[in-house]
Amino acid sequence: MARFLIVEARFYDHLNDMLVAGARAALEAAGHEVEVLTVPGALEVPGAIALASESGRYDGYVGIGVVIRGETYHFEIVAGESARGIMALTMDGMAIGNGILTVENEAQALVRADPAQNDKGGEAAKAAMALLDLQGRFAG
Numbered sequence: 719m720a721r722f723l724i725v726e727a728r729f730y731d732h733l734n735d736m737l738v739a740g741a742r743a744a745l746e747a748a749g750h751e752v753e754v755l756t757v758p759g760a761l762e763v764p765g766a767i768a769l770a771s772e773s774g775r776y777d778g779y780v781g782i783g784v785v786i787r788g789e790t791y792h793f794e795i796v797a798g799e800s801a802r803g804i805m806a807l808t809m810d811g812m813a814i815g816n817g818i819l820t821v822e823n824e825a826q827a828l829v830r831a832d833p834a835q836n837d838k839g840g841e842a843a844k845a846a847m848a849l850l851d852l853q854g855r856f857a858g
């Protein structure tokens with residue numbers, strides 16, 4: 719049993735609920751403990767994971783959020799920088815799954831968030847679990 723923290727950017731409530739449900743279901747099906755921390759937007763997800771890691775309470779993390787393209791360059795910043803921040807932490811050896819959708823419209827997000835369809839929340843949780851397994855395998 720490991721302890722996972724889901725950090726969710728609560729920007730689109732209905733989409734987030736589906737992503738978190740998928741992530742939680744995958745983690746609990748594998749017998750892990752799950753807590754959820756909510757932040758305002760995807761840009762806050764990497765920083766929140768970094769802060770939470772200082773507690774030493776968690777073995778792995780799942781970042782959840784939805785970024786939908788608007789009219790300006792802001793989409794590129796939020797989508798790219800949230801992924802970059804998560805990847806930077808991952809390269810430091812943390813077990814993190816990136817479940818932040820970066821889509822053109824709500825219809826694309828719905829299909830991907832729905833646990834009964836693409837289940838991207840569950841997919842991100844499985845990625846975090848896979849990295850945690852690797853940590854165990856390669857730990858010196």
Ligand SMILES: Nc1c(NC[C@H](O)[C@H](O)[C@H](O)CO)[nH]c(=O)[nH]c1=O
Binds near residue numbers: 761762785786796
């Ligand atoms: N436009 C979206 C955002 N934008 C907000 C940022 O993530 C951030 O909270 C703000 O810039 C303050 O630092 N966040 C999303 O999660 N999804 C979006 O579509």
Ligand SMILES: CC(=O)[C@@H](O)COP(=O)(O)O
Binds near residue numbers: 785786787788793794
């Ligand atoms: C992340 C986004 O692109 C979006 O929410 C911001 O919209 P806009 O570019 O129309 O300000």
